[in-house]
Amino acid sequence: MRFDNHRVVITAAGRDFGRTLAIRFADLGAEVFLSARGVAAAERVRDEIRARGSERVHAFACDLTDPASIRDFAAGVARHTEHIDILINNGSRYLDGPDLLAASDEEIADTLASGATGTVLTVKNFLPLLLASDKPDVVTLVSACGTAGHHRSEAHDAFYAAKSAQAGFSEILSKRLRAQGVRVISLYPPDFDNAAPLSEEWNSTPRNAESPLTAQSLVECVQFAVSQPRDCFIKAFHFEQV
Template identity: 55%
Template sequence: MNLDGLRVAVTGAGRDSGRLLATAFADHGAHVFVSARNEAAAEHTAESIRQRGRGTGEAFACDLASPDSVRAFAAALADRTDHLDVLVNNGAGYLHGENVDDVEDNDIITTIGGTATGTVLLTKPVLALLRGSARPDIVNMISACGEVGQHRADAHPAFYAAKRAQAGFAEIMSHRLRVEGIRVISLFPPDFVQHGPRAAYGNLTAQSVMDCVLFAVSQPRDCFIREFRFEQVVGPRPGTPTAGLR
């Protein structure tokens, strides 16, 4: 796969799967605008990209729960490039808690604002840069929590609300931007692990999710992959004794 010269912005790229995704794009030749709430974390990812030696990276602070920070990041992108090929809406803070009253009000505001509102506020100004690309893609790392009827995750209800809102935004944007040739690609992974065996009865790994993203954006322009939805492991491996399992 050759993504030489591709200009990619990734939010929430200071750690874990966001860092892996930013690095993966750079490993295939892209120039990556790395953003994270903590600028030092973003710089760590950008430095790792530079040391690997193929693609290039620049670091930016972007707190998706702060409209001013989102606008500043969008303005910084416009200052550095006349177009953007891929926007990856990855940043989102996970929120634990089974009951609505398990967390403080500010945690709920930050979760919904950073995930749903932040995605809308960043996509809005960046669309002008995407329209300047010959091959524009928007990738939304949503979550199985954004699927209607999915109740498996132990996330707080506010996280479910944020992801459902993000999914609704992605769906209508896919419909409306299709006529412009802008692909909107959404992924709905269940809870996944950063590392592990990539086996049929193992947990979904971050690398497998990243591979789906790279596959989708590398397809010819007649191929609009709108969504990736994933099965979860729900039972024992065939042949495993089931005594005592319910």
């Protein structure tokens, strides 16, 4: 499916999985509004997308730990369009280490603010633009760390807390926004390979049951969910961890 009639907002798209999402949706015709904590990173991905032949791409700075920065991002997008169709909450600081005492108070606060508060405020500020669409979707890249009982990641406790908050928020959001036609879709992957395939490798890279989960597979899950008829609410993707 192509996304020529879709306007897509992606947070934390300056590198890794966010960059992969931005490139893929732009390649498939979507108008993309991408953000990164530093505008230079967002502009690099914007320029990369333009070099691939897509002109409908816009770069913004957005620090998900700063409410004013989130408001500015939403206002900046609103100056370009009267609605958006897909909001992808990709941004959330990763914090490594299974020792609670190993991280500073500031690192813990930043992790919780970006993943938990940042996600809530991003949806809140973009909700008017979403409700103006006839096909609004909210997609959140949570993590297996947001699943009850999960303990197999080397992520810090604060990252687990942030992802659990995202999961709880997505759960209630799905129920409360469904009557307004907004689909809320969550992905709960374990650790995965962030490398983005080149466009010519996208559908030719061999994968089997023993292969590690890839960014390509996750992007294809997102594309599948948002391309379904509007009466199909795919609530979540959970992945078996090898």
